[in-house]
Structure formats: C-alpha cells, structure tokens
Amino acid sequence: MSDDAEESAAWPVELCGVTESVVATLGPNGLWNAAALGLHAPANPGDPVTARTYGRTRTWRNFEERGGGVVQFTSDPREFVDAALTVRESPERILPNADAWVEVTVEAVGAETAGDTTIRTWELTPVAAGTIAERVPTINRGFGATIDATVAASRLDVPGFETDALLDRLGYFADVVERCGGPREREAFARIDDATGWRDRAAKRRRGDEEGNMSSGTGT
Missing domain, CATH: 2.30.110.10 (Electron Transport, Fmn-binding Protein; Chain A)
Structure with missing residues (x-):
C-alpha cells in the first residue's frame, strides 16, 4: 500500500x-x-x-x-x-x-x-x-487486444472451447498489437507467447492444413 x-x-x-x-x-x-x-x-x-x-x-x-x-x-x-x-x-x-x-x-x-x-x-x-495514481484516460487498441488475448489464451485446452477458433483470435489480436500497441503492449503479448506457445501451435496447424490440401489435390 x-x-x-x-x-x-x-x-x-x-x-x-x-x-x-x-x-x-x-x-x-x-x-x-x-x-x-x-x-x-x-x-x-x-x-x-x-x-x-x-x-x-x-x-x-x-x-x-x-x-x-x-x-x-x-x-x-x-x-x-x-x-x-x-x-x-x-x-x-x-x-x-x-x-x-x-x-x-x-x-x-x-x-x-x-x-x-x-x-x-x-x-x-x-x-x-x-x-495511488490518477491518470488521464487514453484509448489504445493494442491494450484492449492484449486484455482480450489473455482471455482467449486462458481458454486453450479447456473443455468446451474450440482450440482452432482461439488460435485464430490470438492471431488477430497479435496483429492488432503489432500495428497499434506500444512497447508495453508488445512486451505483454510476448509474455502470452512464452506462457502458452500459441504461435507454434498455430504454425503447426497451418502446416497440417497445407499438407491436407496438397494430399486432396494429389488425389483428384
């Protein structure tokens, strides 16, 4: 205090x-x-x-x-x-x-x-x-995207929530933070990356989708 x-x-x-x-x-x-x-x-x-x-x-x-x-x-x-x-x-x-x-x-x-x-x-x-401190409020889309991203990230692997949809949301929020966020928002989002490894999972899913599309194309 x-x-x-x-x-x-x-x-x-x-x-x-x-x-x-x-x-x-x-x-x-x-x-x-x-x-x-x-x-x-x-x-x-x-x-x-x-x-x-x-x-x-x-x-x-x-x-x-x-x-x-x-x-x-x-x-x-x-x-x-x-x-x-x-x-x-x-x-x-x-x-x-x-x-x-x-x-x-x-x-x-x-x-x-x-x-x-x-x-x-x-x-x-x-x-x-x-x-403790009074601040003049400002609106930063990167801040809002970071907060929403923590909700999506906390639901990964939780029964009842679709992993693919959550990964898509995290990808969108990451793009908003990169375009609109400041240093604190980018650092915060990097901590989401470290805590969840969601980028690796999203990349693995994309590779699987691409391989599946190639297999489907070969069979036609």
Missing part, C-alpha cells in the same frame, strides 16, 4: 459492464497470489458487485479460506498477462503498477456447472480502498 493512497470504504472507480481487474488473495504459504478477475457491475445502484471463479483455482481456494482479497486496477497490460496466465505470488499485496486498490470481503452466492468446471459467483463488499 502506498503512503500516498487516499483511503475510503467505497469502490475507487466507477464500474460498468464487466471491468477487468487483478485480485490478490492470501495463500496458505503466506504469499499473495495475483489473478485476473472480471468485476460485474450491478444492474441496480446499491446492489453488490459480483465476480466469478472458474474451477478449483488459487483464487477460489483463498476466497473460501480467507473470505476476501484486494482488488486492484492498473493500466499496465503486463500485469494482466502475468495475473491471467502465470502463477504470480508476492509478499506484497499491492501491485507495483496499481493505480487504485480496494480490499473486499467475499460471499459465495451461486454456483453452476459447465462441463467439468464449477463456476462460482461471489458478492464483493468493499471495506477499505485507496487511490
């Missing part, structure tokens, strides 16, 4: 739709695990913000055992990639590049099953919050 943070017990940002965040939850090893978390704004003012966990993740376990965590907002795409696709644990609960944070308590309010995955819905209640 920064000494400059201005604390309150309300959400430090206005939420609408689904707002992407990073949540830190305290694990049994005494370290804070960082993970991506989508915050669903309530339809009616005054209703609680909700979030979902998918399967038996560290966030699910720590929510169950600790009853809360620290939700953080950042404009650094590298933080999202690391949180979504790697195991990131730290003795510090606040990210180095967080712009704002909010400590929340959580309560499980629903569960459903999709294939072999249990999806749990949690209500989040803020108990303390702080703003």
Whole structure:
C-alpha cells in the first residue's frame, strides 16, 4: 500500500459492464497470489458487485479460506498477462503498477456447472480502498487486444472451447498489437507467447492444413 493512497470504504472507480481487474488473495504459504478477475457491475445502484471463479483455482481456494482479497486496477497490460496466465505470488499485496486498490470481503452466492468446471459467483463488499495514481484516460487498441488475448489464451485446452477458433483470435489480436500497441503492449503479448506457445501451435496447424490440401489435390 502506498503512503500516498487516499483511503475510503467505497469502490475507487466507477464500474460498468464487466471491468477487468487483478485480485490478490492470501495463500496458505503466506504469499499473495495475483489473478485476473472480471468485476460485474450491478444492474441496480446499491446492489453488490459480483465476480466469478472458474474451477478449483488459487483464487477460489483463498476466497473460501480467507473470505476476501484486494482488488486492484492498473493500466499496465503486463500485469494482466502475468495475473491471467502465470502463477504470480508476492509478499506484497499491492501491485507495483496499481493505480487504485480496494480490499473486499467475499460471499459465495451461486454456483453452476459447465462441463467439468464449477463456476462460482461471489458478492464483493468493499471495506477499505485507496487511490495511488490518477491518470488521464487514453484509448489504445493494442491494450484492449492484449486484455482480450489473455482471455482467449486462458481458454486453450479447456473443455468446451474450440482450440482452432482461439488460435485464430490470438492471431488477430497479435496483429492488432503489432500495428497499434506500444512497447508495453508488445512486451505483454510476448509474455502470452512464452506462457502458452500459441504461435507454434498455430504454425503447426497451418502446416497440417497445407499438407491436407496438397494430399486432396494429389488425389483428384
């Protein structure tokens, strides 16, 4: 937590739709695990913000055992990639590049099953919050593409999601980042490459398609 943070017990940002965040939850090893978390704004003012966990993740376990965590907002795409696709644990609960944070308590309010995955819905209640840095918002297509890419990459090899379609989406997002992103977006996307190896898989699929087309052509 920064000494400059201005604390309150309300959400430090206005939420609408689904707002992407990073949540830190305290694990049994005494370290804070960082993970991506989508915050669903309530339809009616005054209703609680909700979030979902998918399967038996560290966030699910720590929510169950600790009853809360620290939700953080950042404009650094590298933080999202690391949180979504790697195991990131730290003795510090606040990210180095967080712009704002909010400590929340959580309560499980629903569960459903999709294939072999249990999806749990949690209500989040803020108990303390702080703003570390205020920025003038800008719109960068490369940033948006990087965030969307973390979603596609996290679904690779997950039952119920088509690998070929996900690889196509990642290829599109990579092109957007190359054309529109800055150094941070390109570095973040390189981390997606390293974490998933999706480019090698896409290239292997293309070679297989080409060989299949050649075989079909030979047989006619």
